[in-house]
């Protein structure tokens with residue numbers, strides 16, 4: 449394995465860059481002196497990193513939608529609608545699925561057909577094909593900071609182009625954009641490709657430009673135990689910090705029990721800061737992002753607004769810096785701009801009503817924070833051991849051995865032996881630990897919690913609990929009680 453955790457030298461980075469910029473013709477548009485000048489002159493109110501730090505200092509939660517359509521003018525119209533009619537604080541450009549698989553020919557065709565059809569025939573914004581020039585039109589035409597959001601294992605050229613155009617934040621990571629998003633892409637290659645993306649941010653930071661990076665928190669968005677998603681966030685945080693990233697937003701996908709969700713966000717922020725301090729990354733600013741419910745949504749729009757409001761309140765009470773907003777069209781597909789704006793308005797209403805309020809400390813909250821941190825430490829220690837201190841090598845080996853294991857992930861490099869289910873309060877617990885290196889104490893804690901549910905429901909602990917939990921929210925419940 450030629451993967452190493454350490455920071456790439458500028459020479460290594462610039463050598464790989466020559467190959468990356470040749471992957472598609474729009475790579476030729478990149479002019480580093482021009483992009484450095486442009487990014488340096490971007491007004492503060494359009495810099496994602498700065499707006500997040502300001503929100504953290506003010507103790508408020510910002511609202512950000514997902515959004516992306518094929519053509520530039522329509523995309524600009526959509527984003528400005530979400531700003532002006534929805535009240536978004538931060539703007540995305542959700543990238544289409546062809547780009548995420550590096551299928552740029554198909555993007556080209558999708559753009560042409562969208563022009564002919566007069567509507568978007570892609571499920572997102574094909575920023576790489578639009579190039580620096582096209583993406584720059586978006587940056588110039590909107591009045592909020594912009595972030596590219598996608599699911600791309602190899603995002604090297606996409607990140608180069610959209611960062612040069614003025615997108616000051618980029619979502620993704622070597623684990624979080626492989627295991628939940630790809631079936632047979634080598635984890636080692638994706639981690640390396642995301643070291644490149646992080647080193648690009650480090651390179652811009654060295655030119656005095658502050659850019660934000662955001663590992664993808666929810667992963668498969670299906671019953672992911674908080675300690676498993678937190679350990680992935682912390683590993684990607686440390687991999688980014690090693691490459692010179694200074695402004696990092698760690699993510700968490702809402703699981704549904706309020707105490708556990710708040711505990712997960714608090715534990716993630718605190719433990720990531722502890723690991724950064726231990727490893728000497730003292731210039732890294734950490735913020736958090738809470739993703740509203742990522743599982744199945746009710747089709748009924750009134751019920752969908754209930755789910756959206758519940759997610760907004762959990763984000764506020766957790767003290768997350770940012771919340772990613774869902775829409776009442778979630779169960780159907782790509783939302784109209786009106787539905788997208790309604791999701792933001794609902795969210796902002798709840799955030800405003802809860803401004804200044806945080807979930808109070810309690811024995812239950814502190815116990816959950818401690819439990820999550822204990823499980824994360826157990827996993828981190830094993831990753832470090834497997835890599836002989838190299839966390840990148842350790843991560844690859846940990847997935848090979850099922851030491852890290854994401855539930856319901858498509859990747860063939862994920863063991864898929866661990867099985868989660870909700871306990872009787874709806875908190876997600878480990879039903880099967882598979883090859884996770886948990887202590888007997890941790891295993892017993894999780895088993896006992898699930899036994900309480902089994903006793904309450906009059907059934908054995910088992911796989912049916914997981915299945916029932918997966919469909920529960922779509923049916924209007926959190927816990928999948930036996931019917």
Ligand SMILES: CC[C@H]1O[C@@H](n2cnc3c(N)ncnc32)[C@H](O)[C@@H]1O
Pocket residue numbers: 514515516517542571572573774778781782783
């Ligand atoms: C990570 C998955 C989430 O991204 C959402 N999503 C994917 N593409 C778009 C899109 N083009 N516009 C708005 N939302 C989108 C999808 O509805 C789901 O909630």
